[in-house]
Amino acid sequence: MRALLLVVSAPSGAGKTTLCRLLIERLGFRFSVSHTTRPPRPGEEEGRDYYFVSREEFESMVSRGEFVEWAEVHGHLYGTSRAEVEEALARGEDLLLDIDVQGASSLRRFFPEAVFVFVAPPSLSELERRLRARGTETEEVLQRRLARAREEMTFAPWFDYVVVNDEVERAFGDLVAIVRAERCRPPRLPLWPR
Ligand SMILES: Nc1ncnc2c1ncn2[C@@H]1O[C@H](COP(=O)(O)OP(=O)(O)OP(=O)(O)O)[C@@H](O)[C@H]1O
Numbered sequence: 430m431r432a433l434l435l436v437v438s439a440p441s442g443a444g445k446t447t448l449c450r451l452l453i454e455r456l457g458f459r460f461s462v463s464h465t466t467r468p469p470r471p472g473e474e475e476g477r478d479y480y481f482v483s484r485e486e487f488e489s490m491v492s493r494g495e496f497v498e499w500a501e502v503h504g505h506l507y508g509t510s511r512a513e514v515e516e517a518l519a520r521g522e523d524l525l526l527d528i529d530v531q532g533a534s535s536l537r538r539f540f541p542e543a544v545f546v547f548v549a550p551p552s553l554s555e556l557e558r559r560l561r562a563r564g565t566e567t568e569e570v571l572q573r574r575l576a577r578a579r580e581e582m583t584f585a586p587w588f589d590y591v592v593v594n595d596e597v598e599r600a601f602g603d604l605v606a607i608v609r610a611e612r613c614r615p616p617r618l619p620l621w622p623r
């Protein structure tokens with residue numbers, strides 16, 4: 430059975446953290462903990478949700494080539510460390526990455542065998558309702574995330590799969606089906622034999 434590098438991207442508030450937690454709890458995926466310059470939200474833990482670092486620390490990691498991908502998202506820097514991915518690959522473990530569409534597009538070039546899933550909200554109005562109900566963002570940050578969500582939705586056709594998170598258990602069922610199908614898929618070969 431091949432180990433999966435599963436990349437999940439979504440507009441802020443679409444529910445990727447919710448779905449990723451289920452993948453970890455129920456399917457045993459290891460979570461790739463990113464580095465970020467964003468301050469922690471209430472309840473977030475260092476080393477579990479993110480490694481929270483200063484912009485200076487982040488930039489020196491970039492200059493030392495310690496990220497496989499990084500991007501500026503909603504005014505903060507986020508990156509996946511090389512160590513995080515290489516360790517999982519070396520152990521043959523499934524790895525789950527929750528990263529934005531820019532990061533997904535960079536990783537596609539380095540890891541063509543990775544599986545790219547876009548989680549879409551049922552509508553932009555429902556996305557706004559969820560973000561407001563979560564209550565973790567100021568009005569200014571929320572508006573920035575909603576504006577960016579409209580742009581991010583246009584990236585969906587570049588992903589291998591699109592899962593609409595209308596209802597958590599139904600959307601999770603789609604993810605389970607994707608994981609099962611991908612485990613049965615042999616590595617891609619360039620040409621069919623004659
Ligand atoms: N299918 C759903 N129906 C209703 N509410 C949902 C659903 N999925 C997630 N939520 C809720 O919507 C809010 C946003 O979800 P979540 O934090 O998982 O989004 P996210 O995509 O990880 O956002 P961000 O990128 O900002 O961290 C949360 O309060 C979550 O409980």
Ligand SMILES: Nc1nc2c(ncn2[C@@H]2O[C@H](COP(=O)(O)O)[C@@H](O)[C@H]2O)c(=O)[nH]1
Nearest residue numbers: 463467499500502507508509527528529532
């Ligand atoms: N390119 C990357 N994007 C990342 C990474 N870790 C998280 N993210 C994305 O940032 C936004 C905002 O996240 P939030 O936790 O502040 O709401 C979201 O789209 C994440 O998927 C990363 O390492 N690289």
